[in-house]
Amino acid sequence: MFDAAEVGNSVSKADYEARAPQLRVDLINAQYDLKQAAAFPVVVVLTGDDRGGVNETLNVLHEWMDARYLRTRAFRPPSDEERERPRFWRYWRVLPRKGNLALFVGDWSTSLIVDRLARQLSDAEWARGTEHAERLEQALVDDGALLLKFWIHLSKKEMKKRLERAKKDDGAALRVDELDRQIYENYDAVIPVAEELLRRTSSGAAPWQVIEGTDPHYRDLAVAEGILAALRGRLDGAPAQAAPPAPSVPTVDPDPHTTVLGSVDLSQTLPYDVYKERLFAQQMRLRKRARKARKKKLSAVIVLEGWDAAGKGGAIRRMTRALDARDYRVIPIAAPTEEEKSHHYLWRFWRHMPRDGEVLIFDRSWYGRVLVERVEGFAQPREWKRAYTEINDFEDQIVASGTTLVKFWLHLDPDEQLRRFEAREKTAFKKYKIGAEDYRNRRKWDAYVEAVDEMVARTSSSIAPWHLVPANDKRFARVTVLETVCAALEKHL
Numbered sequence: 001m002f003d004a005a006e007v008g009n010s011v012s013k014a015d016y017e018a019r020a021p022q023l024r025v026d027l028i029n030a031q032y033d034l035k036q037a038a039a040f041p042v043v044v045v046l047t048g049d050d051r052g053g054v055n056e057t058l059n060v061l062h063e064w065m066d067a068r069y070l071r072t073r074a075f076r077p078p079s080d081e082e083r084e085r086p087r088f089w090r091y092w093r094v095l096p097r098k099g100n101l102a103l104f105v106g107d108w109s110t111s112l113i114v115d116r117l118a119r120q121l122s123d124a125e126w127a128r129g130t131e132h133a134e135r136l137e138q139a140l141v142d143d144g145a146l147l148l149k150f151w152i153h154l155s156k157k158e159m160k161k162r163l164e165r166a167k168k169d170d171g172a173a174l175r176v177d178e179l180d181r182q183i184y185e186n187y188d189a190v191i192p193v194a195e196e197l198l199r200r201t202s203s204g205a206a207p208w209q210v211i212e213g214t215d216p217h218y219r220d221l222a223v224a225e226g227i228l229a230a231l232r233g234r235l236d237g238a239p240a241q242a243a244p245p246a247p248s249v250p251t252v253d254p255d256p257h258t259t260v261l262g263s264v265d266l267s268q269t270l271p272y273d274v275y276k277e278r279l280f281a282q283q284m285r286l287r288k289r290a291r292k293a294r295k296k297k298l299s300a301v302i303v304l305e306g307w308d309a310a311g312k313g314g315a316i317r318r319m320t321r322a323l324d325a326r327d328y329r330v331i332p333i334a335a336p337t338e339e340e341k342s343h344h345y346l347w348r349f350w351r352h353m354p355r356d357g358e359v360l361i362f363d364r365s366w367y368g369r370v371l372v373e374r375v376e377g378f379a380q381p382r383e384w385k386r387a388y389t390e391i392n393d394f395e396d397q398i399v400a401s402g403t404t405l406v407k408f409w410l411h412l413d414p415d416e417q418l419r420r421f422e423a424r425e426k427t428a429f430k431k432y433k434i435g436a437e438d439y440r441n442r443r444k445w446d447a448y449v450e451a452v453d454e455m456v457a458r459t460s461s462s463i464a465p466w467h468l469v470p471a472n473d474k475r476f477a478r479v480t481v482l483e484t485v486c487a488a489l490e491k492h493l
Contacts, residue, residue: 009222010215023224024064030231031069031101037235038099038342040144044227045107048152049190051180052162053213057152058105060220061227071096075106084299084356086401087111087129088136092350095140097342101231108133109149109197116193117186128400130200135393137206142386143344146234147206150223151198152213156187259453264411266472275475282482283322289489290323290359297356298492299403302485303365306410307448308438309420310471312363315410315481322482323359333364345369345387346394354403366391370455375447388458395464404492405464406485409452410471414445 011019034042048054062070073094082090088108096102112129115121121129140147154162163184183190202208211222270278293300302319304312316330331352340348346366354360369387373379379387398405424434441448460466467484471477 009212009218011217011221013217016217016221019221020064023221023228026232027065027224027228030228030235031066033235034101034231035069035099040146040234041096041098041343042101042146042231043096043104043140043148044101045104045109045147045149046152046223047105047107047110048150048154048211048213049183049187049194050152050154050159050213051177051183053152053154053216053219054105056216057220057223058103061103061224064224065101070101070103072103072105075104075111078111081355084297085353086397086403088132088397089350089353091136092347095145095343095347097339098144099342108136109201113190113193113197116197117190128396130197132393132397133197134201134203135390137201138203139344139346139390139393141205142382145344146230148227148230149202149206149208150226151194151208151210152219152223153210154213156184158214159184159187259449260456260468261409261411261449261452264468264470266411266413266416266470268470268476269473270475270479272475275479278479279318279475279482282479282486283318285486286319286322286482286489289486289493290327292493293359293404293489294324294327294357296493298489299354299356300359300485300489300492301354301398301403301405302359302361303367303405303407304361304363304410304481305365305367305371305408306469306471307412307417308441309417309424309433310410310412311474311477312410314474315408315478316361316363318478318482319361319485327357328359328361329354330361330363333362333368346390349394353398366394367455367459370459371448371451374451375444388455391459392461392464395459395461399463404488406467406488407460407464408467408469408481408484409456410469410477410481412471414442416472417442 046054046058058072062072075090078090091104091108094102112121112126112133115129116126137147137149159180163181198208198210209222209226211219213219304315306312320328320330329352336345336348349362349366352360369379370384370391374384395405421434421438456466456468467480469477469480469484
């Protein structure tokens, strides 16, 4: 892949000075048009073995474009906070919103290469990491982002010349540091690893553009013109980057006796005295396990989904009573805000990932994409169909980072739901929990059953299984949730 870049590309000073002024004008105009249209975000990945060339091109882009609408994210070795989250957390949390352009320097690709060379990744971890990188890029492109990836390359011969000039010229010395010397000394090891990653992560949706860095004029123009051409093309109506066809989803018989939910035994109950005894025992069990997990710096993510009025809030309260308030967060998920809608739908969930030892509880979650957004038509079929793959990848990264992931669906029948709706209307402190939308959703019960059935079938795995909890009896559901969380923590510990 790098051989094609080693052809001595160059641009004369006169040609450069003739092309640069208009290019600067066109880039700024494209920025303004992007800001006004706010139809898609732009992510430009700028990396390579020519670190000096990357930095110089970055500075040129900042000089030529309007810095108010240009955000640079330079990723250095991960901080303690970043190491406590999944590898890709620090990239997801700073993705630009629609209408904005971000430059990523030292991105996920660079991080994988550095760790591979440092022998911090096994063959399996390397393969999984590159697969996650590919899926991240595909997810961004599928969501409408313009993703451009530039690798600035310098041959070993040219790198040696640069290092020798740095010994004699103070100006040239400013362009190199110890890491550049390390790259040169280990060049024969660095390039094969880099080439392997570029091959694995170069696709029709997000191809790598390898730019020779020997001639600064050629390098800067190639990157700037590449950004302008792609951005102008999208703004002028060119289709988004190629995406694979939406995966087919098998139809599911909504007959409650043939669905996953139809197999849940809703007759299970707990007498009050038994409930109180088991509840206290499980809360004490959870408290001990949570404290032990905190000491061992093991985090947990607990997801509660279920029907309206199924008792998610009550189950959460019974859990949190057993936990130290400093060690957990409850994230209630409602309709996305305008800022959240301007990003990929997983962005708002990635931002919340817990630090080591923390318990994170989601009252509803990312599964809204394949449930309410699917049934209510807020997501197009292509969007919710591809979400299964995106969610599985997301959860795989959560678990791979050492976090316990526990997922619940609280199930009840329509009659019990209606009884609880009516009870809420008569209870002063519960009236806020009921509205016309709750009754409207009941009319789509069969559609939701079908959506839940497919959700469980496509996203229940050995590392992140679904736990279907009978919730016609609130007491039984609460104790079951606590027991399941405790068992998951114990298994992790």
